[in-house]
Amino acid sequence: MKLNDKLQNNDLYPFHMPGHKRNKNFNIPASEIDITEIDGFDNLHSPTDLLDDMQKEISKLFGAKKSIISVNGSTCCILAAISAVAKENATIIIARNCHKSVYNACYINKLKVEYIEPEYNTEFGCYKNITQKSIDTAIAKHPNACAVVITSPTYEGYISNVSCNIPLIIDSAHGAHFSFADFLPKQAKADIVIESLHKTLPALTQSAVIHINNEKFFEKVKKYMNIYETSSPSYVIMASIEKCTDFLKNSESYFKQYKILLDNFYNKVNKLGNIHLLKNDDITRIVLKADGYSGEELANHLRKFKIEVEGAFLEYIILISTVCDTEDGFNMLLLALSNLEKRDKIHTGYEKPDLPMKDCETYEIEETKEEYLEKAKNKVCGEYIYAYPPGSPIIAPGEIISDKFVYQIKKLYESGVNILSDSNLLPLKILTKK
Numbered sequence: 215m216k217l218n219d220k221l222q223n224n225d226l227y228p229f230h231m232p233g234h235k236r237n238k239n240f241n242i243p244a245s246e247i248d249i250t251e252i253d254g255f256d257n258l259h260s261p262t263d264l265l266d267d268m269q270k271e272i273s274k275l276f277g278a279k280k281s282i283i284s285v286n287g288s289t290c291c292i293l294a295a296i297s298a299v300a301k302e303n304a305t306i307i308i309a310r311n312c313h314k315s316v317y318n319a320c321y322i323n324k325l326k327v328e329y330i331e332p333e334y335n336t337e338f339g340c341y342k343n344i345t346q347k348s349i350d351t352a353i354a355k356h357p358n359a360c361a362v363v364i365t366s367p368t369y370e371g372y373i374s375n376v377s378c379n380i381p382l383i384i385d386s387a388h389g390a391h392f393s394f395a396d397f398l399p400k401q402a403k404a405d406i407v408i409e410s411l412h413k414t415l416p417a418l419t420q421s422a423v424i425h426i427n428n429e430k431f432f433e434k435v436k437k438y439m440n441i442y443e444t445s446s447p448s449y450v451i452m453a454s455i456e457k458c459t460d461f462l463k464n465s466e467s468y469f470k471q472y473k474i475l476l477d478n479f480y481n482k483v484n485k486l487g488n489i490h491l492l493k494n495d496d497i498t499r500i501v502l503k504a505d506g507y508s509g510e511e512l513a514n515h516l517r518k519f520k521i522e523v524e525g526a527f528l529e530y531i532i533l534i535s536t537v538c539d540t541e542d543g544f545n546m547l548l549l550a551l552s553n554l555e556k557r558d559k560i561h562t563g564y565e566k567p568d569l570p571m572k573d574c575e576t577y578e579i580e581e582t583k584e585e586y587l588e589k590a591k592n593k594v595c596g597e598y599i600y601a602y603p604p605g606s607p608i609i610a611p612g613e614i615i616s617d618k619f620v621y622q623i624k625k626l627y628e629s630g631v632n633i634l635s636d637s638n639l640l641p642l643k644i645l646t647k648k
């Protein structure tokens with residue numbers, strides 16, 4: 215029997231968690247199917263029944279050797295994947311544009327981090343793909359590295375088709391939809407691939423999946439998923455994963471319709487003249503800028519047309535489209551873009567940022583102190599600073615605060631980009647290594 219059917223037919227009085235007791239008087243959203251590991255509902259930490267069936271179905275559908283679902287997002291999967299490959303005192307090779315969960319996993323496992331620098335788009339000012347050459351060079355320098363970790367697709371929709379002779383982990387948090395239509399990039403093959411179902415497919419926030427294609431890591435990934443994941447996995451989220459899987463099995467016509475909506479959208483936007491689209495690899499990821507506008511100005515303009523964007527950066531905005539979008543939604547977006555007052559082009563491009571110099575590993579920082587940003591130049595950063603979303607660090611603990619970094623942070627703040635720091639002291643202050 216399937217999870218959703220069982221949840222619908224569950225008529226037992228709950229003298230068990232959760233505390234809302236499915237009592238409608240408390241108006242707790244989704245409480246009617248929010249249960250716990252009661253008899254007959256299996257246990258995600260040791261699945262033998264319907265959750266085991268669900269995971270097997272997912273591996274078949276996504277073409278993986280083994281898949282484990284996560285109710286704690288890709289974040290939990292990334293922590294588990296890196297912990298599974300980590301060795302004592304080892305070096306790990308990661309792309310500099312990785313999500314903060316990758317950095318956190320390296321910190322927890324006390325790994326020495328070697329960066330790979332992705333290619334850079336100087337027109338939009340964003341990272342692109344990772345080249346095979348950069349991976350080969352990093353491995354030649356660190357042949358005993360425990361793994362390579364890259365992000366593909368990137369937040370902006372660039373993919374990297376790479377391989378290597380040491381374990382490869384691909385953070386494909388934004389690529390869960392890839393396997394389901396020919397017009398999408400092929401999902402990468404790697405020892406471990408992580409996908410957030412909730413980002414690009416019909417599933418609730420926090421639902422994700424980790425695919426393990428190298429048997430060597432089956433047990434360890436499972437062990438670490440059990441360590442990092444809540445001991446009370448949400449059945450509401452798991453029910454949404456099952457619904458998502460059921461949808462994907464018969465999704466061909468939906469993706470066909472979606473492609474028609476995308477083609478129509480791109481045809482019309484291309485005719486506007488003042489809107490420039492990023493030529494990325496995943497056409498569902500709409501990244502655009504408009505002559506004379508900052509990303510924040512664009513986002514504010516769209517808000518007037520009742521549209522909220524995924525992210526606004528110096529000059530561009532990111533709009534996530536998915537197979538669940540409607541024709542009305544695309545029409546609203548087209549209307550908003552075609553009503554954008556034309557301005558003169560003022561920008562001339564971006565310089566590729568230098569990779570920050572590293573003084574020490576994050577785990578080597580024991581104490582930090584507050585410092586005025588202006589006075590922090592040449593000091594060692596003691597916290598993560600990142601644009602959120604997506605949460606890949608602009609600077610990480612252990613890296614040296616350069617003049618360019620201070621300038622960049624000020625510029626990002628002035629432009630209204632959402633910048634977060636662990637300490638919340640920016641834009642005035644920053645934590646440095648004591």
Ligand SMILES: Cc1ncc(COP(=O)(O)O)c(C=O)c1O
Binds near residue numbers: 289422605
């Ligand atoms: C590239 C990337 N990896 C991992 C994550 C974490 O995913 P989740 O929110 O599913 O934990 C994110 C979140 O934005 C992301 O952008």
